[in-house]
Each structure stands twice: as C-alpha cells, then as structure tokens.
Amino acid sequence: MPPCWRTWTITSVASLPIWKKRRNPENTVILFMSDNGAAGGGIPTRIYFTPDDSLENMGRYDSWLNYGRGWAEAATAPWRSTKGSMAEGGTRVAAFINHNAIDNPGGLDHGYLTFMDVTPTILEITGTSPPEGTFQGREVVPMIGHSFWARALGDTDPVHGPDDPIGSELHGNRALVRGDWKILFSAATGKWELFNLAEDPGESDDLALQQPELLAELIESWEQFAEETGVVY
Template identity: 50%
Template sequence: NILLLVADDMGYTDLGSFGSEIPTPNLDALAFDGVRFVNFHAAPSCAPTRAMLMSGLTGGEAGVTDTMAPVLSNDVAALPALLQDVGYRTYMAGKWHLGIERDQSPLARGFDASFALVRGGDSHLGASHFAPQTVAYRENGQLVQVPADWFSSRLYTDKLIEMIRSGEDNRSPWFGYLAFTAPHWPLQAPANWRDRSADRYDGGYDLLRAARINRARELGIIPDNTSVEDYVGLAPSWEDLDAEARQKNARAMELYAAMVENMDYHVGRLLEYLRTTNQFDNTVILFFSDNGASGSDSSFRPRMPWKPDLAWNNSLPNMGQAGSFVAIGRGWAEATTAPYRAVKGSLYEGGTRAAAFMHHESLLHGGNIDRGYLTVMDVLPTLLEIGGTAHPGTEFQGRSVLPIRGRSFWSRVQGQSEPVHGDNDVIPWISSSPRSQGPQAALVRGDWKIVREREPSSVPETTPVWRLYHLATDPGETTDVAEQWPDLLEELITLWNVYEAGL
C-alpha cells in the first residue's frame, strides 16, 4: 500500500523532526524512523505543486503555472490512473485544485473514490465560504456540501479511512492520497485546540526564528555553519510592532500551531486504524508540504468565488472561529522557513524547499537524513516503482501522453548511494504565465541556481533580471554571483530558454 500525506502552506521547520516546538508526535515518529529529505522542493504555490505530483513534470508542462482556475492537462498520464492500471485501489480525500468540472475531477483522473475540495481554499469549520450553487466539493464526481459539524482535517481523514475500510476484503493494494488544507489560511481550529499554544509565541517571531534555526541545526536538518545572524528577512522587527499588533500576531501563530498539531493528531488516527487492521507494516508513507509558509496577513483576501456578503470578525476573541479570516503574516512565515530566503510564492528556497520524509520497514532506519536534491516531480516515478511499474513513456491506454521529467528515489532510500539528480541534470521552474514579460522563473543544475524574480523594492514596470547562486556554499541565496560567473549565467539562461520554448 502507498499512503501520501500532503500539508498545505506548512513551513519548512514546522514539524518537531525538522526543528519545531509544535507537538507533532505522530509525524515525528515516522520521520525519525524513516528517511527525512532535507533538500526536497515543491513549486512555490499550491496548484503547480499538485500538477507536478500528478504528472511527474513541471507545472508548466502539465498545464498549470498559477493558482487561478488551474486544470491538469489531458496530455499527462496522471499518477492515480497509472497505479489503477496495475491493480491498485485509488483513494483521495482533501484538496484537489486541478479542475472543478466533473471531467477534471479526481474521478476523471484515476481515483476510484474521492472526496475533494476542488477549489484552492475554504473555511475549515462552520459554514463553507462557497454558496451552495458554486462548485466547490465533489464526492466521486458529484457535487456535495460539507456537513454542519465539520472540521477540515477531521473530515478528510474520516473520508479516507472510510474508503480504505470499504475495501478491506479486497486483497489488492491501495493508494491513498490525503491532501490536508491545514495550515492554509484562514487559520481556524476546533474550540478545544485553539489554546493549546497559549502564550507560547508572546516573545515574537524574531525569537522563534532563532530557536527554529538552532534546533534544526542540532537535528542536522540545516548546515552546521548556519548562523541566526545571517538571515535577512522583510518583516519588521517584532519590537517595532505596537502592543495590539503583537497580541494579534501572537494569537495568529497560536492558531497556526493548533492547525499543525491537530493535523498530526488526525494522522495518528489514520495510523492507528492501519495498525489495528494489520495494514501499517505493508504501507509506504510519504509526507511533504506543497510549498513554503504563506506570508499573507489577516488583511489579505483571496480572489475566489466566495459568498459576496461574507462579514469577517477578526476581533481577538473571535480569531480562529467561524467568521474570522486570520493568517500568520510575513514575520511568522519567515520564522518557519528560515534560514532559507523568502516564503510561499517565491522561487527562492524559502518558497520551494519543503519538509518531507518517507517511512517503511524496508527503508534505512534510525533517523537517516538524505541531502540529495529532490522535487515533487520525482514522486510519481517513485510511487510507480514501489507499485512494481514504470511510466509508459509516450502512450497510455491508447492515447499520446508526455514523457516524465521526474526520477525515482526508491532505490536511494533503500541504501544506494547514487544521487537521483546528477550535476548536469537540468531542473526548471516557473510560477507565472509562460511568455509573459519577465515571468517569475528559476532553473537548477547541480549546485547552481538561477532565479528571475522581481525584488520587493523594484519598480513594478521593471523587468526582473536573472541572478545566480551557488547552493552548496550559499543555501540561503544571500550572494548573487552573476558578475563573477557571466559565462555560466548565460549557459543556464540558454537552458531556461530552451525549456520555455517547449511549453
């Protein structure tokens, strides 16, 4: 069996096994007993990462470069369909975000059973932010509404357990995809979870950032020579905030921590079910986050077809309850992604480097850490290899499909020393519309990375320039070495142009 767990907008150090103070005992037990991937990369936002996951290609190649009305291309053979083709039962619960119509839904792309939020986000409890006539949730392809007493992480976990339980008499293996919407904004939690971290964050995000960096270094997650002082963020100093802002900011982080801790609790429920039904030992478990933490604050409002008459109550007593729209803001987001630069939405490491691990009894045990460069594109071929199959190449079930870019890391986690990606492998990224003027873009080859991204201080009309970083010696991307290596810069830009021309 294969169990895939995906968190939504979770920071790089938000698990205890990656440096966090948030209690995540169930995920940590898996991570410490399995293999932690500390150089694992997603796209900088939700839908492109999910397209990479389902296709084994870049988001651009799979037809998805942003989060507005994304639809997974029909030119790809989707992961669940490939596993279904070799006899797997395929189940999915949670966030889909790759098409809202029935013929774009999980059912149409290879899931035998599914309960999916097909949009990019919603409330987590209380009334849905979507009007009943708006397409938001589909169960096995049919439009449904969320129940009155729901909480997102509990509901999605319940649904996946129900799906797996329904096939307990079936001896064929299953693939279960549990795509949480935690801790994505709006930050909301059940009443008995909201105060579990009360007063923990009153010291502010500058202190938390230092504590996280120090703990991650102790755990071997980040380089030994990483210094707290080297990090340069964009958030104002905690001490520069007034008393009310500090109070509300601290409460937002308490709620964020509650969502992460609650997600871990529901993972524990699922694991207990697998253990009591003697399925745990025969299940490979992979976990990762879909991008870095979001830097949006509580004033942010997304461009979604939510009810037009929503009235938000972000008073301190109502934060985290139904009717509130709370987000952690730039300071806490930087604290959870440091020492890496930037946050969700950026192609710098803080936007794309994600906490990830794999667990199974066949893997090397004892808290092993893998430092090889991996991406979400590598998940599809890895899970196919676990399932005893491989991507078919250019034809699947009588139709033409695109060959994949990702590579399996299954042999790597079982002890082989060969890297998944060699020094000459080209890994391109894009997170805005291709061929638009100066799209946000990046490309990695070996230890080198080029990034084209408008700096916060740039004049809006200014076309961003390419910058060059040496990740092996500068993982925080603090020093642009383009002037020292002009020929290498041009070579990597040419490789990017070749990739973009093929989209």
C-alpha cells in the first residue's frame, strides 16, 4: 500500500474514538466497503518510490507488500479470480453500515448490492432529492442504483429483484447478474460464459452451451445496459 493511502486509512481509523465521543449519533452514518477483491499483482514497474520489503520493514510506510496471484486467489476463495476480474473474486466484497436506527448491530445480510446503490442510499438518508435536468450545461444522467436504507433498517424485501439485470464492465471484461444467473465476458478470449451463482458461486461450471437461449437473453440485457450507460468497448 503506498504511503499516501496508508496514511489516509490509518488516520481515518485512528480518529474513530474521537468521533465516537463527539458525534451526534442521530445524524451520523458510517458506511465502509472494499472497492475490489484481493490484489494478485506484484510491485508496479512504474512507481514513485523504491519500496523496502525487508522482513524488518514489512508494514512500514515505505514498504509495498504483495503476496502474488496464488495467495490472492486463496484470500478470495471460494470465489473465482482476483482484483481486476469481473468474476466474483474480483467484485464480491464485504461492507458494513452503522447507525443508531439499525436494530440489529452486528447482524449479517447476504443480499446483493452494488456500488451503484451507495449514492441513492445516501440521498435517502439525508433526505436529498436526486439531481435532475442539467448541471453546468450538461444533462444529468438518472441514477440506476437503488437505496438499501430500508434493508439496513430491517426490511426483508431484496434491494434487487430476481428480474433486475445488473451490468458492469472493466478493462473490456463484462458481466451481468440477474437473479441467480450471471454472464461473464473475457476480453482475452472474446467468449461469454454463463453461471448459476446459487448452485455454483465459484463460477466453475460454464452452462453457456447447455442454455444458449438464456445466454443470448442475458447478453442482450448487457448490451442494453452498455447503450444506456455509455460503456466504451
């Protein structure tokens, strides 16, 4: 972890005891999430400092520790792959939210959320209307996420229904989840894969050949998502 990132993280965590003493619990919400699965890369070739990864220096501000692809896959197991992939190992991460109104602190919820749900949630918590019309001469694109605040407060309804397609793309790799089903496209192979996440969360059994009609239907949903959101690929 580069010094600037580590300093920010340590400073933020270290300030929590102070925040706890001074905060107004009625108007403070803490939301934390990782942006991706475990990183499997090595030390970048273009870097602005020379890391000292000696045993004595590990974890200090001028070290840059990476445990490689194999251990990254172990860290994300049983999910497939690591950071940078659209597979579950690259995208499925833990998150937590804290507020006095939540009746089940420490509870676990395995409902499906995406980063696109964060802004609608914050807007609902703060009572802020979503932006509309234009801003600085540019059209405001409608948000496509859903607030999960009701879910956090104990509502049992899923944030995303079984028929809601959720698309994503990174580095030419594509994915779409709809209910239990997920399609993956690899930019390296140019091939779509189809998985049933309920039965195969590790994405090891490609069902594309067994269910071509479903695959085509989900690909069409992804293409619609790409057109609506302006994905460049």
